[in-house]
Amino acid sequence: MKKLVATDSLCTGCGKCTEACSKAYYKVQDKNLACLRVSENPDGTFHVEVCDQCGECAAVCNTNVIRQDKFGVFRLSKKECAGCLMCVGYCPKDVMVQSDDHLEPSKCVACGLCVKACPTGALSITDR
Amino acid sequence: MICIKNIKPYEQIEQEEIERLKAAHVLRARLQYEKKPLFRGYTDKLLYVDLADSKIRIDDIPGQVKEKFIGGKGYCLRYLWDAVTPETRWNSPENAIVMSAGPIGGITQYPGAGKTLVCTISPTTDIPIDSNVGGYFGPFLKFSGFDALELIGKADKDVIIFIDGNKGTISIEEAPLEAGDAHILCEQLTLMYSDDEADRKNVAVVTAGSAADHVNISMLNFSFYDPNRKVVRLKQAGRGGIGRVFRDKRIRALVCKFSGIKADLNKPHNMSILNKTGLKFHREMHDLDGKQNNMRKIGTANIIEVMDAYDLLPTHNFKFGSHKDIDKIKSTVFIEKYLTQGAPDGCWYGCSMACAKAADHFLLKSGPYKGQRVCVDGPEYENAAGLGSNCGVMDAEAILELNFYCDTYGIDTISYGTCTAFAMECYENGILNKERTGGLELTFGNIEADFELIHQMGRGEGFGVIVGMGVKKMKEYFIKKFGADPAFLNDIGMEQKGLEYSEYLSKESLAQQGGYGLTNKGPQHDEAWLIFMDQVNNQIPTFEDKAEALHYFPMFRTWFGLMGLCKLPWNDIVPADNSKTAEPAKVPEHVQNYLDVYEAVTGTKITVDEMIKQSERVYNFQRIFNIRMGKGLRVNDASPYRAMGPVTEEEYLSREERYDKQLRELQGLDPEKMTLREKMDSTRRYRYEQYNRMTDAVYKRRGWTQNGVPTPEKLKELEMELPELLEVVNQVLSN
Numbered sequence: 001m002k003k004l005v006a007t008d009s010l011c012t013g014c015g016k017c018t019e020a021c022s023k024a025y026y027k028v029q030d031k032n033l034a035c036l037r038v039s040e041n042p043d044g045t046f047h048v049e050v051c052d053q054c055g056e057c058a059a060v061c062n063t064n065v066i067r068q069d070k071f072g073v074f075r076l077s078k079k080e081c082a083g084c085l086m087c088v089g090y091c092p093k094d095v096m097v098q099s100d101d102h103l104e105p106s107k108c109v110a111c112g113l114c115v116k117a118c119p120t121g122a123l124s125i126t127d128r
Numbered sequence: 129m130i131c132i133k134n135i136k137p138y139e140q141i142e143q144e145e146i147e148r149l150k151a152a153h154v155l156r157a158r159l160q161y162e163k164k165p166l167f168r169g170y171t172d173k174l175l176y177v178d179l180a181d182s183k184i185r186i187d188d189i190p191g192q193v194k195e196k197f198i199g200g201k202g203y204c205l206r207y208l209w210d211a212v213t214p215e216t217r218w219n220s221p222e223n224a225i226v227m228s229a230g231p232i233g234g235i236t237q238y239p240g241a242g243k244t245l246v247c248t249i250s251p252t253t254d255i256p257i258d259s260n261v262g263g264y265f266g267p268f269l270k271f272s273g274f275d276a277l278e279l280i281g282k283a284d285k286d287v288i289i290f291i292d293g294n295k296g297t298i299s300i301e302e303a304p305l306e307a308g309d310a311h312i313l314c315e316q317l318t319l320m321y322s323d324d325e326a327d328r329k330n331v332a333v334v335t336a337g338s339a340a341d342h343v344n345i346s347m348l349n350f351s352f353y354d355p356n357r358k359v360v361r362l363k364q365a366g367r368g369g370i371g372r373v374f375r376d377k378r379i380r381a382l383v384c385k386f387s388g389i390k391a392d393l394n395k396p397h398n399m400s401i402l403n404k405t406g407l408k409f410h411r412e413m414h415d416l417d418g419k420q421n422n423m424r425k426i427g428t429a430n431i432i433e434v435m436d437a438y439d440l441l442p443t444h445n446f447k448f449g450s451h452k453d454i455d456k457i458k459s460t461v462f463i464e465k466y467l468t469q470g471a472p473d474g475c476w477y478g479c480s481m482a483c484a485k486a487a488d489h490f491l492l493k494s495g496p497y498k499g500q501r502v503c504v505d506g507p508e509y510e511n512a513a514g515l516g517s518n519c520g521v522m523d524a525e526a527i528l529e530l531n532f533y534c535d536t537y538g539i540d541t542i543s544y545g546t547c548t549a550f551a552m553e554c555y556e557n558g559i560l561n562k563e564r565t566g567g568l569e570l571t572f573g574n575i576e577a578d579f580e581l582i583h584q585m586g587r588g589e590g591f592g593v594i595v596g597m598g599v600k601k602m603k604e605y606f607i608k609k610f611g612a613d614p615a616f617l618n619d620i621g622m623e624q625k626g627l628e629y630s631e632y633l634s635k636e637s638l639a640q641q642g643g644y645g646l647t648n649k650g651p652q653h654d655e656a657w658l659i660f661m662d663q664v665n666n667q668i669p670t671f672e673d674k675a676e677a678l679h680y681f682p683m684f685r686t687w688f689g690l691m692g693l694c695k696l697p698w699n700d701i702v703p704a705d706n707s708k709t710a711e712p713a714k715v716p717e718h719v720q721n722y723l724d725v726y727e728a729v730t731g732t733k734i735t736v737d738e739m740i741k742q743s744e745r746v747y748n749f750q751r752i753f754n755i756r757m758g759k760g761l762r763v764n765d766a767s768p769y770r771a772m773g774p775v776t777e778e779e780y781l782s783r784e785e786r787y788d789k790q791l792r793e794l795q796g797l798d799p800e801k802m803t804l805r806e807k808m809d810s811t812r813r814y815r816y817e818q819y820n821r822m823t824d825a826v827y828k829r830r831g832w833t834q835n836g837v838p839t840p841e842k843l844k845e846l847e848m849e850l851p852e853l854l855e856v857v858n859q860v861l862s863n
Contacts, residue, residue, distance in 0.1 A: 059132075059470060059472065060472050060480065060482075061472055062354075062356075062472035062473070062474045062477065062479070062482070063329060063355060063477060064355040064356055082236045082389040082390060082391060082477045082478070083236055083237070083390060083391030083392075084236040084237060084391070084406070084477045084478025085237055085403060085406055085407050085410060085478070086410050086472075086478055086480045088407055088410070089406075089407050089409075089410020089411045089413070089414055089480060090410060090414050090480070098403060098407060100399055100400040100403055103390055103391045103392060104391075
């Protein structure tokens with residue numbers, strides 16, 4: 001299964017990943033519109049929450065518009081999506097994105113743009 | 129445990145067969161129309177169809193109707209009033225079936241927002257019945273351009289009314305070959321009117337079932353296509369015999385097709401509020417459902433064993449509140465052995481409560497589909513209690529089987545359970561016997577006889593047709609034909625206004641006796657369910673407290689019907705801190721959610737008081753509608769004694785300690801010095817008196833006379849001084 005993984009110990013909290021992600025679909029630089037989240041721990045280190053393609057979003061969708069592709073990545077069909085936001089509310093990692101400017105939410109498709117943007121190698125795509 | 133990922137898709141009907149059915153259709157009328165776009169939840173259009181001459185018309189809904197009646201049930205009642213006269217009965221040609229989804233209906237962000245309200249003059253009550261149902265038809269109808277649909281007249285052959293909301297066409301087609309049973313018919317029509325598999329979810333069907341040609345206790349099925357199981361699912365507008373009226377008009381089905389469901393189709397005023405409120409709820413559901421009611425696992429049936437534990441589970445025609453074999457039908461039996469887990473079972477888009485559970489590939493043991501494996505929608509709590517314990521059927525598979533056949537035959541599970549339980553008690557009392565039932569040994573728990581009874585209703589044969597008339601008509605029939613004691617039958621026949629009681633034991637909750645008895649359509653718990661507030665938590669001890677609850681909750685819950693909403697997301701999950709609020713029973717945060725959603729869709733900000741006023745207008749309109757039709761006065765709000773206390777010695781003795789204690793504490797009597805008969809008579813007198821005093825208080829709180837008539841002053845306060853209402857009210861007041 002293709003998915004994004006994060007190594008917290010390498011993260012410096014620079015925000016390049018969320019910037020790349022939000023720009024990719026929403027065309028703005030806004031960490032709230034990124035399909036991964038970086039938070040600072042009390043000790044000054046960082047935690048990166050990423051989508052591990054668990055499929056919980058697909059499991060709650062009663063119209064079956066989130067489906068797994070051949071790489072194991074769950075993809076949301078925006079054309080078919082009715083924008084009910086159940087998948088956003090049920091995401092265990094809280095990394096799906098809802099924007100009032102768009103009718104449908106979005107999710108990580110393991111595209112790797114954030115991996116390329118990360119200067120420290122804290123993010124990677126695995127196929128396991 | 130059965131998991132959705134292991135469920136095999138259902139087999140489909142051959143395309144060749146669908147083509148054969150379709151080829152036999154004869155077009156009677158067709159209208160091409162220009163769809164009016166929605167604005168803030170409304171189209172302001174009504175689709176009117178007269179079956180008698182195949183006339184199709186589109187009417188504007190006047191501003192005054194919108195202002196006073198809001199939508200949903202309000203619209204249904206308004207147009208029904210205009211269609212009928214005081215002499216109209218269920219099978220009069222002018223009787224209308226009116227459906228409406230309400231302004232919030234069809235939104236996808238907040239759970240439970242796909243409901244259709246349906247009203248007609250009922251064959252069992254002769255007054256307006258209203259029913260609230262899931263499935264996709266109501267929202268599709270609205271997105272096709274219509275806030276409401278009115279059906280009048282009778283066709284001379286079976287017809288289908290097909291609305292294509294994308295193409296803007298409405299047609300009436302003769303349909304001679306389609307199946308009568310709902311699970312097959314809905315699949316036939318879903319396949320017939322969809323372009324391909326992906327298009328099936330865009331087709332919604334409304335139909336009754338084969339029993340609706342024969343019995344009064346028949347309902348309407350509303351379909352939706354489940355793409356996970358690849359099967360058509362059915363939800364029911366159950367109460368009051370709407371299916372009977374539907375088939376009397378020779379309507380085989382309504383079909384509405386609409387593709388392109390999106391989050392903004394209602395053209396809401398503020399998407400941001402809608403998104404925020406819906407998302408908050410989804411997260412609450414995610415975090416708390418497993419700790420509260422398990423609605424996603426079992427739906428409303430989660431309370432089967434809870435009701436039993438509190439002595440509230442109707443058993444043997446409401447004689448008792450618990451059953452020794454409860455373990456055989458408790459919720460965990462259904463969860464572990466029958467109901468598919470992990471499925472997103474919402475009956476409209478965005479329902480994270482997902483309570484529409486199903487038993488997949490269930491093997492039928494009886495009837496025309498014996499040996500087939502089918503998808504059973506349910507059981508709801510009401511089904512388990514009504515078909516199960518109330519008839520002494522403590523068998524999960526029998527409940528599922530009866531549930532399936534009720535649905536596909538178009539029979540209301542609640543009325544079926546209450547009617548059958550009544551017939552069983554009559555049998556056990558010698559009022560009925562094998563000769564009178566045509567060979568059915570209708571004792572409590574006789575599953576074989578129960579199965580045969582339901583199949584007789586499907587076929588329109590035998591004693592099943594008698595039971596299917598409903599409890600009220602059964603009582604009349606047993607008195608006339610068999611010389612049964614009217615007093616006994618009136619005590620044990622669990623109907624009021626002609627509607628069968630739903631499945632809760634109200635004997636020990638005076639407020640719930642009012643929650644059943646002081647209702648508009650008859651004893652259905654959708655107006656008020658006060659048992660825990662009253663009996664368990666003692667939060668409403670005085671008559672005035674009960675009256676306040678019997679004002680607020682019926683009005684608040686009427687609002688769901690105006691909007692196209694489901695009641696369940698209101699209080700079948702509550703915020704984590706709900707118990708710390710001033711009035712936990714009202715679930716204040718969720719009430720605020722509804723006010724927010726209303727503002728987000730319609731652009732109008734309202735308070736709780738204004739919300740209640742919206743409902744009060746329609747509630748009082750319905751009350752006066754009842755009066756106009758010959759019911760709706762105090763005499764019609766009386767309850768059968770079985771709903772209030774122990775009718776028989778067996779019942780009294782089964783809870784003797786409780787009743788003796790009440791004689792001591794509430795009446796100051798010494799049960800040791802009384803005979804059983806004296807104790808029962810004193811209990812009965814006391815309970816009647818309590819019910820009467822509560823009724824006085826409730827009428828006063830609702831602004832009604834002591835005869836239960838809304839006063840002209842009340843109508844003025846509600847800005848509902850409509851001439852037609854004043855005429856009815858003034859006439860009854862002058863008498």
